[in-house]
Amino acid sequence: xxxxxxxxxxxxxxxxxxxxxxxxxxxxxxxxxxxxxxxxxxxxxxxxxxxxxxxxxxxxxxxxxxxxxxxxxxxxxxxxxxxxxxxxxxxxxxxxxxx
Numbered sequence: 001x002x003x004x005x006x007x008x009x010x011x012x013x014x015x016x017x018x019x020x021x022x023x024x025x026x027x028x029x030x031x032x033x034x035x036x037x038x039x040x041x042x043x044x045x046x047x048x049x050x051x052x053x054x055x056x057x058x059x060x061x062x063x064x065x066x067x068x069x070x071x072x073x074x075x076x077x078x079x080x081x082x083x084x085x086x087x088x089x090x091x092x093x094x095x096x097x098x099x
Contacts, residue, residue, distance in 0.1 A: 013091065016091070017088065017091050020087050020088060020091075021088070023042075023087070024042035024080070024083055024084055024087060024088075025041065025042040025043050026041070026042060027041065027042045027080075027083065028040070028041055028042075028047065029041075029042070029076045029077075029079040029080050029083070030076060030079075031071075031072040031073060031074065031075030031076030031077070031078075031079065032072055032075060033067075033068045033069075033070075033071035033072040033075065034068050034071075035051060035052045035053065035054065035068060036049070036050070036051050036052075036065070036068040036069050036071075036072040037049075037050045037052075037072055038050075038069065038072040038073045038075075038076050039076065040073070040076040040077060040080060042080055042083070042084070044077055044080055046073065049069065049072075051065065051068075051069075
């Protein structure tokens with residue numbers, strides 16, 4: 001394989017990686033924990049926090065609410081990481097040491 005073909009292949013790979021990353025960035029992921037749901041985008045930015053307070057929930061118990069939000073956010077961010085690994089992992093086999 002000549003150098004020009006290798007460079008062209010690397011450029012195509014880079015374009016594919018950027019396209020895949022942009023696709024992930026536009027996706028939305030929802031994490032949940034009890035009465036809390038958190039929606040984040042693929043850039044790991046929180047889009048929405050929804051708290052469903054029912055009759056069994058004491059709204060004055062802020063510490064529990066904070067923990068539920070934390071769990072929901074972490075759940076959504078793990079989904080982003082899984083999707084990124086699923087879609088971007090194919091590139092790591094092509095270019096070892098990149099990720």
